[in-house]
Amino acid sequence: MRVARIIARMNVGGPAVQVTGLSKALQQAPGVQHVLITGQVGEDEQDYLDAHGRGVQVLRVPELGRAVDPWDDAVAFARVTRLLRRLRPDIVHTHTAKAGVVGRAAARLAVPRARVVHTYHGHLLHGYFPPAKTRAVIAVERGFARGSAALVTVGAQVRDDLLAAGIGRPQQYRVIPPGIPPLVVGDRATAKAELGIDPAAVVVSFVGRLTAIKRPDRFCDVVRRVAATTSAEVVFLVAGDGSEAAYVRQRAADEQLPIQMLGWVEQVAPVFAASDLTLLTSDNEGTPISLVQAGMAGVPAIATDVGSVREIVADGITGLVRPTEADDLAAATASLIADPVARRKLGDAAIEHTRRFTTDALAAAHLELYRQLLGARGGRPLSLLR
Numbered sequence: 001m002r003v004a005r006i007i008a009r010m011n012v013g014g015p016a017v018q019v020t021g022l023s024k025a026l027q028q029a030p031g032v033q034h035v036l037i038t039g040q041v042g043e044d045e046q047d048y049l050d051a052h053g054r055g056v057q058v059l060r061v062p063e064l065g066r067a068v069d070p071w072d073d074a075v076a077f078a079r080v081t082r083l084l085r086r087l088r089p090d091i092v093h094t095h096t097a098k099a100g101v102v103g104r105a106a107a108r109l110a111v112p113r114a115r116v117v118h119t120y121h122g123h124l125l126h127g128y129f130p131p132a133k134t135r136a137v138i139a140v141e142r143g144f145a146r147g148s149a150a151l152v153t154v155g156a157q158v159r160d161d162l163l164a165a166g167i168g169r170p171q172q173y174r175v176i177p178p179g180i181p182p183l184v185v186g187d188r189a190t191a192k193a194e195l196g197i198d199p200a201a202v203v204v205s206f207v208g209r210l211t212a213i214k215r216p217d218r219f220c221d222v223v224r225r226v227a228a229t230t231s232a233e234v235v236f237l238v239a240g241d242g243s244e245a246a247y248v249r250q251r252a253a254d255e256q257l258p259i260q261m262l263g264w265v266e267q268v269a270p271v272f273a274a275s276d277l278t279l280l281t282s283d284n285e286g287t288p289i290s291l292v293q294a295g296m297a298g299v300p301a302i303a304t305d306v307g308s309v310r311e312i313v314a315d316g317i318t319g320l321v322r323p324t325e326a327d328d329l330a331a332a333t334a335s336l337i338a339d340p341v342a343r344r345k346l347g348d349a350a351i352e353h354t355r356r357f358t359t360d361a362l363a364a365a366h367l368e369l370y371r372q373l374l375g376a377r378g379g380r381p382l383s384l385l386r
Contacts, residue, residue, distance in 0.1 A: 155308020
C-alpha cells in the first residue's frame, strides 16, 4: 500500500503532532510505503518536524504554505501533481484546508485511480472569515467532498458541524479521535522551580498558538479577573507564540498581569509538569491536542465549549467546560485555584480518560480505513496489504 500524505505546513500545533506520529507509525507498518508532502512554515512559526520529525520521510514543496497566493498556489499544484505521478500512491490523504484543495485537485489529475481521503482537524465555519468568505469556503469544501472517498474528522461535533453546512454525506465520514505519544512528566514542585516559579504558587498554563482564533484577548481578560479576585499566588504560564504574542506581552506589562511568557517550547512535558490547571479560551477548535496532553499529565482543564472539546474534557469529571464569556471562565478558574482537592480529583480522572488517545489507536484506525477503501475499489487483495 502506497500512501502519500499532504499537509500545507507542519507548524507547531495539533495537526502536526498527529501527522508526525501517524507518519512514523505507518512507515513501520508491514506492507506500507508512506511519504509526507509538506511546505514551509511562516516566519513567525516553528516547524514541528525540526524537533520531532526524525525518521519521517518528507518531500518539501516550499510553495505549499499557509498564505493564499495565486502564483505560489499554482506552482505548488504543479509540483504536487508531478510528485503524485512519480509516487503513484494508492491513497492520497490530505490534511488542513489549503492542502485539501491543492492535494485533492492534484490527485484527480495525477492519480485518478487513487482513493482520496481528507481530514478535518477542525473547520473554518466559525470565527475565521466574514460571512461572504465563509460561504465561499463552504462551496469549495462541498465540491471537493464530492470527489473524496472518505472524510475524516477528529471529533463527532466537527463532523456534525460539517454535515450541517452541507459538506459531504454521512456515509463518507469517519470519526478518528486524536492519538499522541504518552506524555511523561516529572515532579510538579521541581518543574515549577526549574521555571523560576515558587513551588507554592498555583500555575495555570496556556499552551498553543497565539492567534486571533485562540482569543488571547479573552485569556488576558480571564487573568485580570482572577488576579483581582483571588488572594492566592497565581502564575499564568504561556507556552506558544504567534501574531498576538506582542499583544499579550503589552497587556501583561500595562496591567501588571501575572503572566510568564515562554515562547515556543520543543517539549511541553515540563510545562504541564509545572501546571496545576490549563486554560483554553478559543472561539473554534477541533479536538485540542494540548488538552489531551494536559489530561495525560493529570492537569485539569478549563475550556470553552467549542468544537469537540467535550470529547476531550468531560465536564465536571476531568475538567470544566464553560461558555466563551471571560466571566464564566474566570469564575471556573478561580474556583479550582481555591480547591486543591477538586484539582487532584479532576486530574486523576483526566489521566484515565486520556489513555485511549494513543498513536497506536490512531494508526490502526487509519490502516483499517485505507484497507476498506482499497478493497471497495477492487484493487489489490487485502492479503497483500497486511
